[in-house]
Amino acid sequence: MNTVELIRKKRDGKSLTDEEIKYLVSNFTKGKIPNYQFSSFLMAVYLKGMNKKETAWLTNAMLFSGSVINLDSIKGKKIDKHSTGGVGDKTSLILTPIVAAAGVNVPMISGRGLGHSGGTLDKLEAIPGFQTNVTLKQYKSIIQKCGAVLAGQTKEVAPADKLIYSLRDVTATVESIPLITASIMSKKLAEGIDGLVLDVKTGSGAFMKKYNDSLALADSLTDTAKAFNKKVIAFITDMNQPLGNYIGNWLEVYESIKVLQGEMLGDLVDLSLNLSGAMIYLGGKALSIKEGTEISKEIVASGKAFDKFLEIVKLQGGDVSMIKHPEKYPKSKIHESLIADKTGYIKTIDNYEVGMASLELGAGRITMEDKIDPKAGIIFYPKIGTKIKKGEVIAELYTDEKEKIDSVKRKLLSAVTVSNQKTTSVKLIKTTMVV
Amino acid sequence: MNTVELIRKKRDGKSLTDEEIKYLVSNFTKGKIPNYQFSSFLMAVYLKGMNKKETAWLTNAMLFSGSVINLDSIKGKKIDKHSTGGVGDKTSLILTPIVAAAGVNVPMISGRGLGHSGGTLDKLEAIPGFQTNVTLKQYKSIIQKCGAVLAGQTKEVAPADKLIYSLRDVTATVESIPLITASIMSKKLAEGIDGLVLDVKTGSGAFMKKYNDSLALADSLTDTAKAFNKKVIAFITDMNQPLGNYIGNWLEVYESIKVLQGEMLGDLVDLSLNLSGAMIYLGGKALSIKEGTEISKEIVASGKAFDKFLEIVKLQGGDVSMIKHPEKYPKSKIHESLIADKTGYIKTIDNYEVGMASLELGAGRITMEDKIDPKAGIIFYPKIGTKIKKGEVIAELYTDEKEKIDSVKRKLLSAVTVSNQKTTSVKLIKTTMVV
Numbered sequence: 103m104n105t106v107e108l109i110r111k112k113r114d115g116k117s118l119t120d121e122e123i124k125y126l127v128s129n130f131t132k133g134k135i136p137n138y139q140f141s142s143f144l145m146a147v148y149l150k151g152m153n154k155k156e157t158a159w160l161t162n163a164m165l166f167s168g169s170v171i172n173l174d175s176i177k178g179k180k181i182d183k184h185s186t187g188g189v190g191d192k193t194s195l196i197l198t199p200i201v202a203a204a205g206v207n208v209p210m211i212s213g214r215g216l217g218h219s220g221g222t223l224d225k226l227e228a229i230p231g232f233q234t235n236v237t238l239k240q241y242k243s244i245i246q247k248c249g250a251v252l253a254g255q256t257k258e259v260a261p262a263d264k265l266i267y268s269l270r271d272v273t274a275t276v277e278s279i280p281l282i283t284a285s286i287m288s289k290k291l292a293e294g295i296d297g298l299v300l301d302v303k304t305g306s307g308a309f310m311k312k313y314n315d316s317l318a319l320a321d322s323l324t325d326t327a328k329a330f331n332k333k334v335i336a337f338i339t340d341m342n343q344p345l346g347n348y349i350g351n352w353l354e355v356y357e358s359i360k361v362l363q364g365e366m367l368g369d370l371v372d373l374s375l376n377l378s379g380a381m382i383y384l385g386g387k388a389l390s391i392k393e394g395t396e397i398s399k400e401i402v403a404s405g406k407a408f409d410k411f412l413e414i415v416k417l418q419g420g421d422v423s424m425i426k427h428p429e430k431y432p433k434s435k436i437h438e439s440l441i442a443d444k445t446g447y448i449k450t451i452d453n454y455e456v457g458m459a460s461l462e463l464g465a466g467r468i469t470m471e472d473k474i475d476p477k478a479g480i481i482f483y484p485k486i487g488t489k490i491k492k493g494e495v496i497a498e499l500y501t502d503e504k505e506k507i508d509s510v511k512r513k514l515l516s517a518v519t520v521s522n523q524k525t526t527s528v529k530l531i532k533t534t535m536v537v
Numbered sequence: 538m539n540t541v542e543l544i545r546k547k548r549d550g551k552s553l554t555d556e557e558i559k560y561l562v563s564n565f566t567k568g569k570i571p572n573y574q575f576s577s578f579l580m581a582v583y584l585k586g587m588n589k590k591e592t593a594w595l596t597n598a599m600l601f602s603g604s605v606i607n608l609d610s611i612k613g614k615k616i617d618k619h620s621t622g623g624v625g626d627k628t629s630l631i632l633t634p635i636v637a638a639a640g641v642n643v644p645m646i647s648g649r650g651l652g653h654s655g656g657t658l659d660k661l662e663a664i665p666g667f668q669t670n671v672t673l674k675q676y677k678s679i680i681q682k683c684g685a686v687l688a689g690q691t692k693e694v695a696p697a698d699k700l701i702y703s704l705r706d707v708t709a710t711v712e713s714i715p716l717i718t719a720s721i722m723s724k725k726l727a728e729g730i731d732g733l734v735l736d737v738k739t740g741s742g743a744f745m746k747k748y749n750d751s752l753a754l755a756d757s758l759t760d761t762a763k764a765f766n767k768k769v770i771a772f773i774t775d776m777n778q779p780l781g782n783y784i785g786n787w788l789e790v791y792e793s794i795k796v797l798q799g800e801m802l803g804d805l806v807d808l809s810l811n812l813s814g815a816m817i818y819l820g821g822k823a824l825s826i827k828e829g830t831e832i833s834k835e836i837v838a839s840g841k842a843f844d845k846f847l848e849i850v851k852l853q854g855g856d857v858s859m860i861k862h863p864e865k866y867p868k869s870k871i872h873e874s875l876i877a878d879k880t881g882y883i884k885t886i887d888n889y890e891v892g893m894a895s896l897e898l899g900a901g902r903i904t905m906e907d908k909i910d911p912k913a914g915i916i917f918y919p920k921i922g923t924k925i926k927k928g929e930v931i932a933e934l935y936t937d938e939k940e941k942i943d944s945v946k947r948k949l950l951s952a953v954t955v956s957n958q959k960t961t962s963v964k965l966i967k968t969t970m971v972v
Contacts, residue, residue, distance in 0.1 A: 105707075106707060106708070106709050107709075109580075109708060109709035110709040113580065113583065113584065113709050113710075136572075136573075137571075137572070137573035138571075138572035138573045138575070138576040138704060138707070138708060139576070139707060139708055140573070141573040141574070141576050141577040141580075142576040142577060142579065142580045142708035142709065142710065144577065145544075145548065145576075145577045145580035145581055145584075146580055146584070146709075148548065149548065149580075149581070149584045149585070150584070269573060272540075272541060272573070272574060273541070273544060273573060273574055273577035274541050274542075274544035274545040274548050274577065274581075275548075275577065
């Protein structure tokens, strides 16, 4: 096989075979195909697409570029969740203990935040001592002990994805449905799961801003899961405003604690319980998503969810006293309130800008090398469809960098549009696909 | 400016500005933009195209990546010719002495053959001693002395083109009209010419096999020449069969000698005289292409063209005795005749396969590192529209590698299709564009 011929084939809009895709991925991973040829191939895929079969073959080639974890020795079903990312999305921290407490294993491998979007690993590492960098042995042993693990991607899992992702990031080939699908699914399938719940975000704070693009991605992800005989449920959910109110790593841990203690209401709770409900259903511990959601509510109300969270934190080396007494956590040097400059009904929120504002305060990173401040972030109150009054507090800002405050305040105020007429709230769960 | 943003812009089908294109080309040439980003950009250009302005800006950025030769000190017009390449195309060797003898300077920078297509430099170097690798000083001094030079690309001229071309070759981004245009025109404009005659080939032995693609390339080349205020005439000419009968480096020098001595007739002579006629017209020594062609005929008939060729060969270090007595040239170890296996009228010739057959005998190269055998090649007699009879000689094969003969014979026989009905000959010059 000849690399240039294969690039040419995709460039001309033709379909590649299983063998051809394997050849490209395995030789690229081995360093036998140089970056400059693979990036030209990636751009051809970006512009000419891949059909369902090609996407499944690409996923498979990336999956088998490394180890596929075998969790057969662990009793019970293993179900994971993947979200395409957004602002304030801390559902993984909430649903993992709930689902594990319901008797379904959650072997979760997560990523870091980049740009406007947060990452589960960064949130977990805001807990002093919490280790996300575990070996394969520890990974299995933690699941065995408590029914869940919250880990980072190990070197053994889908090394092709890591290489391909780095290249996509610098060659303008990120937003491609077959490439996103293969990247997500190769990692998730390598975890040794039986089923997967997908939370595909849509709206101003999502990578896919348009509903139809989110739907296409959800279709591609579920088709690929089916091709690998995995059970899958996909939700398309709103990301036109932050999920919950807390944005920033420790702030999100804090809000998760409050949800797990049953002290919260609203979109974050609703979505978390629906996702955990779907996972419990896929794990065979409920007869429907609805029943799974009811079970989830009971598990939170009984205190079992919070106890399970403490157990996971302890097993992964985290400081449990901080979870029990979050008021002890170090405070940001600066804490300022943002005051509404107009009265009206909230019409739209540029949620991307809200995420970028939090990043500016220190909560995120522009490049993978940037350091983040776990304390920094925003508590953001406005929700589309509600009313705000000039002069009232609409957000709290936390940072160690005083000079950032003014620009962040301006950014947040201009991210919110208000109307004199009543506006309607957004639908949280837009679509549920059970396949 | 941000490289990823610029790749994204082109990927999304938007037009780049002059400054953006300059940024990409100059930073790539300096090694500040890595190959993997530039190849992704090239694929985006391949698939999304470039408009006239962008193509001219790209040409300009590549042109000014190196020195632009100043030939102002040399009296008279400087006119060059560029052909997009094909099989048996040795017109440069014929028209250069004709045009120089007519009093128009020809500062020609040529390339090497690759794949099925031959290159002027390889043909010239088949002449013992002939130096194509000249310094800028020698380049000027040779033109000054004899009105012409036949040289290779120096390091100083359009270094961006060399880098970009190597990358295109291995990333399936060769056949792109804006990229081909900028590559050709940046080199030609750097020569310090006043005008240019373009021979855009079309047909089975050309890079552009379809007439419409050749027309689009001719349009793009002439538009770009106009953007730089250069006089230009473009011909679209047939490449569905070898030009002349001789294919292979020394064989083509031999056929050129015979044309310059007035001993030949046919498509090669017709095209060479039309091209030289156009160059003489652009050089101000004739009032029309037709008059230029008549002048060319007289120059050949008078012996001035052959004398000028001897003068150029001598000035560039070549062994003039070989040109005067070509029968002295070393012979291939193997010389075999190819016998027609059927009777009929020639309908089509797969000219790409004829070029590849010559390469297989040793006359060409697959990669730039391959050595070529100057003696090797084919004398190929069939022309579309003529009749062949089973048993008659249709080609002569020359090689040092006996084991190649059988496969080349099979290749040549299957490259020719014959019909019982009379077939029509092909039109040599399909279009003449004077702009």
